[in-house]
Amino acid sequence: MTQIFGHFIEQPASQEYLIMGFSPSSVPLKQRWRNNGLSADFLADYLTTFFPRNEDEPSTIERQAEIKSAVSYIANELLENAMKFNDETSEYPIDIKLLLESDGVIFSVANSISPQAVDKFQAYIQQLLSSEPTELYIQRLEKNAADESCTNSGLGLLTMLTDYTAKLGWKFQTVHQDPEVIAVTTMVQLTV
Template sequence: MTHIFGDFKDCPPNTQEYFMFGFSPHSKISFKELWETNGLLADFFTNYLTIFYRDRDTQALKEDVSFIANELLENARKFNDQTAKDPIKVQFQLYNDRLILCVMNSVPTKNVDGFQSFLPELLRSNPHELFRRQIEQGKKAGSTKASKLGLQTIIKDYEEATLGWKFDKVKQSPEKIVVTTMVQLAIG
């Protein structure tokens, strides 16, 4: 069973320029050490992509893509289903007018309903107001572990970006769900 939220299109067939990689979140390296590699991966890709967009403001593009890619990688690592033993997959599609970033990871089935119920609010709310409310709720709860502030920051700060999600049940027993988060970033 598949559920779609937001502006999601199945990751298109590879364009002339694309970049894909996958990695195992289940290594003997500590979560903290793996966490610190998110920024390295995001920076590596942004440095690579500027080769294809030399006629653009590459510094601003690098900063935007680095932030967005880092947020998606952090979410994939933080909310990955550790029992599934599946790799996290990242795909970047490069077009003249846009960049599409897709991150796929397994999610614990117990977290799916809460995440899916939040997405319509995220997509229809005033991003600045929702951001303020989430910060206040995090302060009251004393935690920002599942604050969803990264996704909200992308929506709030990057008007040229659209977000979408696809939830796929890929296995019945035990149940396994894969979420694909897609950000389409218009490039001017």
Template sequence: MTTLYGPGDIAIGMRESISRVTLFDGPLELKWHHCATTSDFFAELFALPFHASRNDYKEVRHNIGYLVNELIENALKFREPGEIVVEAAMEQGNFKVKVTNVIAEASAAEFQRLLAEITMGDPADHLIRRIEANAEDADATGSGLGLLTLMSDYGARLAWIFSPTEAVNRIHLETYATIPVSEMRN
């Protein structure tokens, strides 16, 4: 069964031309530095049209880089062996990104419980509660702080689609995000 968390309007695909990068799990083994390198690539690529204003360029580059890095890090951290596909586009003044990977069924169930909680209500309130809970429990993991920061501080809209795969105990995960960038352009 396919399950959607978040607003469905951003999870319907990208209509404009997209840029796509596939991170293959091969001899190089996917590592954390691949997240930063890939997110820097997308940030630079999509911030270039804003180069006329140094401040706008820096803000757009930072926001896109942070968003893409957070999503790729999550995909890398929780994935099953296989590739991670990152697709991005600029549409109607918004940067849109989709990260696709495969996760274990148990990880999917745990993530869905987290998403059911953090996608309801005010992200800023959830963020504060999570920070306080993590301060009390130093061993806390998978708290969603990165996702909540994106929603609360960056105005990101996020959605996730979980779909079955042919492989046993594996779930196909598509993570969608969009952040506004049009108001930065002169």
């Protein structure tokens, strides 16, 4: 089974890319939670080396800072989601790939997902793709404010759509039959 949603493209043959992988069997992924920010910042620092700053040109300094902030935020959100919703019964690794294209950056994060969670996640994706992102964002803020026990803000993907005008896509793929292991790859395309 392979299903595609949104703006998912097969990986282009980029010359510049970086991949980080996390193995679910070495250390429980929940214990790595604090490392998400460090990993995201590393990816942002790596990418900004391709956008050099010129101290005599303030616009290059601002552009580099904006790119670094966007990459760090998006990478952190994607890693957190991948780890939070990873199928803990699977040995399928989590990986994040950052590709540098001539006009932008492509993030690709793969993780396993519980077969029982697929329908609910795909319904959420359909809602994201068929609704106005700003309206969904406001609805989510209101829902979070009304629910004091809310532990999942649900704002990460919406922020990518509203604040960064990113294109999002997903690929669901069965990678093992018995037991069933479903991998989901989330792709975020960001123009820089």
